[in-house]
Amino acid sequence: MAKLTVRDLNVRGKRVFVRVDFNVPMEDQDGQMVINDATRIRETLPTIELLVEKGARVILAAHLGRPKGKREPSMSLRPAAAKLADLICRPVAFVDDCIGEKVEKTAGLLQPGDLLLLENLRYYNEEEANDPGFAAALAKLGDVYVNDAFGAAHRAHASTEGMARVIAARGDPCAAGLLMERELKFLGEELENPARPFVVILGGAKVSDKINVIDRLLEKADAILIGGAMAYTFKLAQGLKVGRSLVEADKIDVARAAMEKAKTRGARFLLPVDDVVANPVDTGKVNKKGKPVIEMQNPRVHSGGNLPDESGGVDIGLETVKRYGEVIRSAKTILWNGPMGIFEDPRFADGTFAVARLVVEASHKNGAKSIIGGGDSVKALHNAGLGDQVTFMSTGGGASLEFLEGKELPGVAVLSDKQSERG
Numbered sequence: 001m002a003k004l005t006v007r008d009l010n011v012r013g014k015r016v017f018v019r020v021d022f023n024v025p026m027e028d029q030d031g032q033m034v035i036n037d038a039t040r041i042r043e044t045l046p047t048i049e050l051l052v053e054k055g056a057r058v059i060l061a062a063h064l065g066r067p068k069g070k071r072e073p074s075m076s077l078r079p080a081a082a083k084l085a086d087l088i089c090r091p092v093a094f095v096d097d098c099i100g101e102k103v104e105k106t107a108g109l110l111q112p113g114d115l116l117l118l119e120n121l122r123y124y125n126e127e128e129a130n131d132p133g134f135a136a137a138l139a140k141l142g143d144v145y146v147n148d149a150f151g152a153a154h155r156a157h158a159s160t161e162g163m164a165r166v167i168a169a170r171g172d173p174c175a176a177g178l179l180m181e182r183e184l185k186f187l188g189e190e191l192e193n194p195a196r197p198f199v200v201i202l203g204g205a206k207v208s209d210k211i212n213v214i215d216r217l218l219e220k221a222d223a224i225l226i227g228g229a230m231a232y233t234f235k236l237a238q239g240l241k242v243g244r245s246l247v248e249a250d251k252i253d254v255a256r257a258a259m260e261k262a263k264t265r266g267a268r269f270l271l272p273v274d275d276v277v278a279n280p281v282d283t284g285k286v287n288k289k290g291k292p293v294i295e296m297q298n299p300r301v302h303s304g305g306n307l308p309d310e311s312g313g314v315d316i317g318l319e320t321v322k323r324y325g326e327v328i329r330s331a332k333t334i335l336w337n338g339p340m341g342i343f344e345d346p347r348f349a350d351g352t353f354a355v356a357r358l359v360v361e362a363s364h365k366n367g368a369k370s371i372i373g374g375g376d377s378v379k380a381l382h383n384a385g386l387g388d389q390v391t392f393m394s395t396g397g398g399a400s401l402e403f404l405e406g407k408e409l410p411g412v413a414v415l416s417d418k419q420s421e422r423g
Helices: 039-053 078-088 100-110 132-139 158-169 180-191 209-215 228-238 251-266 317-331 350-365 376-383 398-402 417-422
Strands: 016-019 026-029 033-036 055-061 093-094 115-118 146-147 174-176 198-202 223-226 268-270 274-286 292-303 312-316 335-338 369-372
Touching: 016 158, 033 078, 033 158, 033 251, 039 055, 039 078, 039 180, 078 093, 078 115, 093 317, 132 158, 146 158, 158 174, 174 180, 174 335, 180 369, 180 398, 198 209, 198 292, 198 317, 209 228, 209 251, 209 335, 209 398, 223 228, 223 317, 228 251, 228 312, 251 268, 268 317, 274 317, 274 376, 292 312, 292 376, 312 317, 317 350, 335 398, 350 369, 369 376
Parallel strands: 016 055, 016 146, 055 115, 093 115, 146 174, 198 223, 198 335, 223 268, 335 369
Antiparallel strands: 026 033, 274 292, 274 312
16 A cells, blocks of 8 residues: 655644665764765655745654664764765754753754754664663654665654654554655565566575565566576586685575476576686785785686686676576666676676676666666666666665565555555
8 A cells, every 4th residue: 555655644734754865974074974875865865855835843753873872973963964064065063962851852953944953763772672661662753754765764763753653652653754655666566567568687696685575576577697606506506616606505506496487488588608717816915804805816717618627707798698688678667776796896897887788788778677776776777877877766675676576665664654644
C-alpha cells in the first residue's frame, strides 16, 4: 500500500522531525573534518525545501559513522549543518546533542521555515538498540515524523522505527520524504512489472550478499549478467579452475541452484568469457585495520575457461564487455548492483566503466529505465562522470539489497499508509 508522503501533510507551524541520511564521507584536513562527497545531503534537499515552503519548523536528525555510544569529535554532524546551509542558502542551526532539555528548548524556539540539525544519534548506544526511552525522548521533539533516510530504513533503530511508533500511537502522522518515495517507486513499483527485456547486472565480491536478490529477480529477469569476484564462485560451480580469485567455496551449491533456476525459467545467465587477471603478492605490510596489504602484479587479459593457478580475476575483459553490451543495448529496464571488478584501482576499472557507459547508452538511445541499486555502482557511475545520466540511483546500500530481496524494511513498514490517513 502507498505510504503517506510529505506532500500529503499540513505542517504549517508544526515541528517536523525528519530522519535524514547524512552519513557522508569525511576526512581530516588541517584539524578540520571536511565532507568529501555531499551527495546524500543534496538528495534530501527537495524534502527539506518543501517542508520549509510549507512553513514547517524542521528538526533534522542523522547518524554518522560508528562512534559506538561515545562522543567522537571526528564523527560530529556539525560540518553537515554548514554544508547543508551552503546548499540550501539559508541558516541551519546546530545543537550538540539530540535529546534532553537543551535540545527541546532549542527546537521549541524554532520559527516556521527554520532548520535545526541535531548531533549524531549514535553518540547514544540507545539509538541502535531501539531503546524505548530514547525513542520517546526523540518523539518529544516532533509533532510530525518524516523518514527520508532510505539507506537506514532496513534497521529497526530508535530514530527509524521506535520513535515513529510513539508518534503514530499519539495519532500523529508518520510520512515518507520525497527521496524515500522515489526509492520505493523505482526499487519497488518500477521493478514489479518491468518493461521488457528486463536485464539485471550484478557484481561485487560475494554470492552470499546477492543470492537472495538473484533468486527473487530470476522470477522476473530476462537476463542476468554477472561480474565482480562473485563470478568466480559461479565458475567454480561449473567445474572451472579460478586460480587465486576471491571465491566462496561453501556457496557452490547455491550458485549451481541459481544457474539451474535460470535455465528452468528460460532466463539468460551470463558469466564473463574473458577476464583481466593479476598475481596477488603479499607485501609484508599491514593496513590501518591490521590486514595484510596485497599488491596485484602482472595484470593481463586472459581468455578461456580455466584461470592460471597463480592469478586471480580482477575485472571483466573486452570480449565480455562486448557480449554484455549486446544484451544491455536491447534492454527496456536495467537494474545494476555491484561493480565488475576492483574499479578503485584504475588498472581494473575498465570493465565497470564500460558497463556504466552501456547502461547510459541504453537509457538515452533505447529509452530504457536504468535503476542503479546503490553502493559501489553509484560510486562507479560518479567516477565515470555519468552519475546524472541514468534514470535513478539509490542512496541505500544494504537497504537496497534487502528491499530487492522482498524483505519488509522496518523504517518503511512503520510509516502511515496513505489510505488510512485520508480516511
